[in-house]
Amino acid sequence: MIDYHFDWSVISRNSxxxxxxxxLGLGLAVLSLAIGCALGLACAYARLSGKPWLxxxxxxxxxLIRCTPLLLLIFFIYFGLPELGLYGMDxxxxxxxxxxxxxxAYMCEVFRAGLASIxxxxxxxxxxxxxxxxxxxxxxxxxxxxxxTLPSISNNLISLFKDTSLAAAIAIPELxxxxxxxxxxxxxxxxxxxxxxxxxxxxxxxxxALLRRVERRYASIR
Amino acid sequence: MDxxxxxxxxxxxxxxxxxxxxxxxxxxxxxLTILASTLCGTLLGLVLAYGGPIARALARLxxxxxxxxPVLVLIxxxxxxxxxxxxxxxxxxxxxxxLSAFATAHVAETLRGAVESVxxxxxxxxxxxxxxxxxxxxxxxxxxxLRRMLPxxxxxxxxxxxxxxxxxVIGVVELLLASQQVMARxxxxxxxxxxxxxxxxxxxxxxxxxxxxxxxxxxxxxx
Numbered sequence: 285m286i287d288y289h290f291d292w293s294v295i296s297r298n299s300x301x302x303x304x305x306x307x308l309g310l311g312l313a314v315l316s317l318a319i320g321c322a323l324g325l326a327c328a329y330a331r332l333s334g335k336p337w338l339x340x341x342x343x344x345x346x347x348l349i350r351c352t353p354l355l356l357l358i359f360f361i362y363f364g365l366p367e368l369g370l371y372g373m374d375x376x377x378x379x380x381x382x383x384x385x386x387x388x389a390y391m392c393e394v395f396r397a398g399l400a401s402i403x404x405x406x407x408x409x410x411x412x413x414x415x416x417x418x419x420x421x422x423x424x425x426x427x428x429x430x431x432x433t434l435p436s437i438s439n440n441l442i443s444l445f446k447d448t449s450l451a452a453a454i455a456i457p458e459l460x461x462x463x464x465x466x467x468x469x470x471x472x473x474x475x476x477x478x479x480x481x482x483x484x485x486x487x488x489x490x491x492x493a494l495l496r497r498v499e500r501r502y503a504s505i506r
Numbered sequence: 507m508d509x510x511x512x513x514x515x516x517x518x519x520x521x522x523x524x525x526x527x528x529x530x531x532x533x534x535x536x537x538l539t540i541l542a543s544t545l546c547g548t549l550l551g552l553v554l555a556y557g558g559p560i561a562r563a564l565a566r567l568x569x570x571x572x573x574x575x576p577v578l579v580l581i582x583x584x585x586x587x588x589x590x591x592x593x594x595x596x597x598x599x600x601x602x603x604x605l606s607a608f609a610t611a612h613v614a615e616t617l618r619g620a621v622e623s624v625x626x627x628x629x630x631x632x633x634x635x636x637x638x639x640x641x642x643x644x645x646x647x648x649x650x651x652l653r654r655m656l657p658x659x660x661x662x663x664x665x666x667x668x669x670x671x672x673x674x675v676i677g678v679v680e681l682l683l684a685s686q687q688v689m690a691r692x693x694x695x696x697x698x699x700x701x702x703x704x705x706x707x708x709x710x711x712x713x714x715x716x717x718x719x720x721x722x723x724x725x726x727x728x729x
Contacts, residue, residue, distance in 0.1 A: 449576035
């Protein structure tokens with residue numbers, strides 16, 4: 285065993301930066317999940333619409349995104365879109381766009397499965413009491429579907445939070461980027477990376493525990 | 507047809523060796539990772555399912571910790587951390603080690619789920635006919651569990667291929683970094699990102715096909 289002297293003062297000196305970076309990562313994840321959910325829901329309805337001209341492009345989008353490495357998508361949108369004439373996005377907007385597109389593909393599959401798992405009788409009952417199509421969706425199908433898919437949504441949030449570490453590749457100062465920078469400046473390798481790992485881990489576990497409470501709270505319909 | 511420098515096809519031909527080296531690095535790091543994580547993950551999964559309380563708690567800790575940390579952090583930690591302990595491995599191996607450690611956790615969890623999904627009656631029947639534990643495992647439980655494990659195992663394989671792009675961050679010239687180096691020469695950013703994406707699609711589609719073939723091959727193990 286090599287003798288390595290831990291010097292945790294580097295962490296306390298930079299605690300503000302770590303906290304900011306963690307908050308930024310969480311913010312990016314939540315924002316992307318929100319946009320991704322909206323996108324995914326629209327895509328799920330398109331997939332189930334029964335119209336091939338709607339369903340097939342969505343299928344292509346989902347498969348394409350799921351088979352492409354996220355880092356490649358990040359670079360493609362950050363460096364590639366300006367080449368195609370889409371200027372004016374800063375790195376944060378570009379990253380949120382990428383992560384939202386990425387989340388949208390996964391959420392599409394989640395919502396599609398959720399919508400498909402709703403018993404037909406619910407819709408028939410809603411028809412029988414005279415609800416219009418959009419009312420049936422709004423008051424019957426969606427509330428049940430959200431409860432069914434809540435565990436998948438929370439899993440996605442946690443994995444998106446971990447995926448925000450890739451934002452380091454385009455110099456967004458989130459946790460991984462910050463840790464790398466502090467590591468490069470101070471070369472306190474163990475302290476910096478143990479702290480970063482612990483922060484990710486603690487946040488992921490906290491999120492999981494929190495979301496499990498939410499799931500239990502809303503698990504009334506089964 | 508005469509191609510000019512600056513044409514995509516001309517530049518693609520010029521870059522063929524760089525891109526090929528990138529593909530080789532991507533495929534070999536993925537293959538090594540999948541191999542190592544399947545072996546270690548199976549062992550760890552068996553510990554999770556059948557180990558004593560202490561071994562099981564340690565395995566559970568490993569799995570939960572590794573699944574809670576982003577792969578990129580694991581890779582950077584391994585890369586900088588190993589050097590600190592005087593282990594000077596090339597970036598390629600640091601990346602493979604980190605990816606394998608990560609994928610091992612996933613395979614272990616998958617195997618545990620698969621083993622526990624085999625009906626308890628199978629284990630009891632195997633006990634009743636007098637098989638010892640290794641025999642029960644080898645001849646009764648694992649054949650059924652491995653069949654159930656195939657789809658998520660293939661998914662882990664796809665995740666690993668996608669995860670190898672992260673090795674570019676520590677300077678391994680795999681497909682993504684190789685493409686970016688080509689782009690740095692010819693500025694055909696869109697074309698070469700799309701090319702890299704297409705290669706990833708092909709690699710992943712091949713793995714998915716292989717997985718589907720394996721599933722068909724072992725579909726008789728249904729009950």
